[in-house]
Amino acid sequence: MAPDEASIAPTLVITGVASGAALHQIVKRIELDRHPLSFLGAFIGSILGLALILQNFSAQYENYGSAFKAAWFTILRTVVSLWVNILVHRAFFHPLNNFPGPFGAKLSKFWALGEVVKSKVKWYQVTGRLQEQYGDYVRTGPRELMIYNAEAIKPLLGPSSKARKGPFYNGLQQSIHTTRDHDFHKKRRKIWDMAFKQSLSDYGSIIEEFTDTLLAGFEASKGNPIAINDLCIYYSWDVMSSVGFNSSTEFLTGKSVEFATKILNGVQDGFSAIEALLHVPWMLTVIESISFAGPMLEFNTWAADQVEARRNMKTPRPDIMGHLLAETEDTAAGNKLLNADSRVIIGAGRQALLIINLLAVTDQSVHDSYQKKLREEIDISFQEKTYNCAKPEPLLDGIISEALRLFPPVTFGSQRVIPEPGMTIGDVDIPPDTVVSLAMYQIQRDLRNYVQPEAFIPERWTTQPSLILDKDAFMPFSIGPYNCAGRSLAMMELRSVVARTVYRYDISLVEGDKFDENVFFAGVKDHFTLGIPKIDLVFIERGS
Structure with missing residues (x-):
């Protein structure tokens, strides 16, 4: 040297x-x-x-x-x-050292990533075990807490909350869903709300058209088992592409173009990756930034093509993108925003809810009585010609709400950042700059919030309201300014499919299949939106 x-x-x-x-x-x-x-x-x-x-x-x-x-x-x-x-x-x-949790979670979010992998993409099951071991406030990351107390819902998500969205939302391009800018969101949300408010009646007729096609598929099966998962996915995509862009993907009819099918398969496969990467959002940022090839680029390109095709349509019927186009500047920034919002539209389908609701009224299951009870209610609506998928029905909506309670479509707990000078929830002080998430799955199954919380009892939403101890603990579409803009549309889809299917068909499990509800639902995956295990159902026309 x-x-x-x-x-x-x-x-x-x-x-x-x-x-x-x-x-x-x-x-x-x-x-x-x-x-x-x-x-x-x-x-x-x-x-x-x-x-x-x-x-x-x-x-x-x-x-x-x-x-x-x-x-x-x-x-x-x-x-x-x-x-x-x-x-x-x-x-x-660290200021969070007073909160209990796994030691590995203190050091790195890679601990949570590892748990997602070990649980086979069932983070909601991991959070359940954490609550049992540590209580209502669990440190799940270096500056993160998972909260299981319903008292936190309004302070974090309510209309007067000053908590901003968490770092996960930075991982993707700015859209109505991912933006962390409160003022931008407020302005953009008004446009989205108007898109639904002004055209909701038009969306109803579109939904019913696709339900016709879905029922035609049931009819064509002639009583043979049907892979219901695929049909529900196809239904959701066809509906959202039509109400979103005036152009159906035509998965239900089997006429979808090869590239659209490739995109659908890529999105479905990518959900598991999103669930893992939401714990390490910087990876999402990197992937989004360098997506010059592969499924993500193909999806982004396809979504942008839908926007451009809608822009060039002559005399289209009202749809979501039409409202967004009319209220968005035709600039590079405006087009980038439209492309990002188009991906929100495409990914907004609730196929998991359709599957769970159909299972809830399936004969031979533990809920077999509800097929008969629901039919008594909806028969009257159809006979008196008062049925409308935009119109609530007591038991029908109760079944849907109970399915939403037990299996919220998105279990990711609306990540928020505690503002200065901190926040007190009950008697717990949370330091500023803490990233918090609500354990939605556990909150909606908590004894403090519901009587017999693990049981499927639709009557708690109709004739037995005493079974609900805390109404604020129901938030499948979130609450406050960031709640789901498409809630009404989702409810219309669910009412249409469930009501019309039960009215026309006897729904049953495949004869000879041993259906264990506990085993089946334990296989539900948590890849941002719920992933339901594959199941076949049989549809036989009533009276045949």
């Missing part, structure tokens, strides 16, 4: 270690999830810049290669020092 090198090497070591400690004081105040590529760029730029400085100002580095090597090890020491400081702070000095 040359004399000059011997003198400068300790300085570089000390500089690297000290820089890491100093840098920690900065980065712990920044949401790094928002800037992963910037962080990588700073790392690379620091190495290259330091190498130039060493080469130009230190005689011991005769060429750029040797200077680069010294710079590399210096910046690497900085990064190692930074992470050591981060981990020590998270483990022993």
Whole structure:
């Protein structure tokens, strides 16, 4: 080692270690999830810049290669020092250290990612075990809490809440769903609400057309088992593409183009990845930023094509995108927003709800009595010609609500960030800048909120309201300013399919199949929207 090198090497070591400690004081105040590529760029730029400085100002580095090597090890020491400081702070000095939880969750969100993988994409089951072990407030990440107490719903999600959306929403392009800008969302939401309000009656007739096609598929089966999962997915996509863009994907009719089928399969396969990556949102940001090939690019391209095709339509009937086009500037930024919103429309189908509701009224299941009870109610509506999928029916809506309670379509708990100066929920003080999520699945099955919470009792929404102990604990479409804009449309789909199917068909399980409800529903996956295990049902026309 040359004399000059011997003198400068300790300085570089000390500089690297000290820089890491100093840098920690900065980065712990920044949401790094928002800037992963910037962080990588700073790392690379620091190495290259330091190498130039060493080469130009230190005689011991005769060429750029040797200077680069010294710079590399210096910046690497900085990064190692930074992470050591981060981990020590998270483990022993973080404001959330008073909250219980797995030790691994204190250190990194990779703990949660690992649990998602181990549970085979059933995070809601992981959160159930965490509640049993740790209680109502569980630390599930370095600065994250999972909350199981219904008292937190209004403070976090209600109309007067000052909590902003969490870092997960940064992982995707800005849309009505993903934006964290409250003022932008408020302005954009008015447009979406108008799109539903002005055209909801038109959407009803469209929904009924697709229900006709779905029932025709049941009829064509001639009493043979039908793979109901695929049909429900096709129904949801056809409805949303039609009310969204005036152009059906035609999955139910079997006339869908090959590329649309490829997109559908890619989206379905990608749901599991989204469930995993929502725990490490910086990965979503990276994937979104570098999507120059593969399924994500194909989906984005296809969604953009739907917007452009809708823009060029002559005299279209009212639809969601028509309202959005009319209220969005025809600029690069406006088109980018429309493309992102189009993906929200396409992904908004509730196929899981259709499956669960059909199962709830299936003969031979533990709920077999509800097929008969529901039929008594809807027979009157059809006979008196008062049926309308936009019109509530007591038992029908009770069945739907009970299915929504037990299996909310999205179990991801509406991630929020606690504002300054912190928030008190009950007698629990939560520090500012804490990322919190509500354990929706557990809250809607909590003894404190419902009598016999694990039982399917639609009457709790009709004739037995005493079985509901806390009405605020029901939030399948969320609440407050960020609630689901398409709730009314989803309810119309559910009423149409369930009511008309039960009115026309006897629904049963495949003869000889041993259906264990507990085993079946334990197989439900939590990939952002629920993934229901494959099941076949039999539809036989009444009276035949």
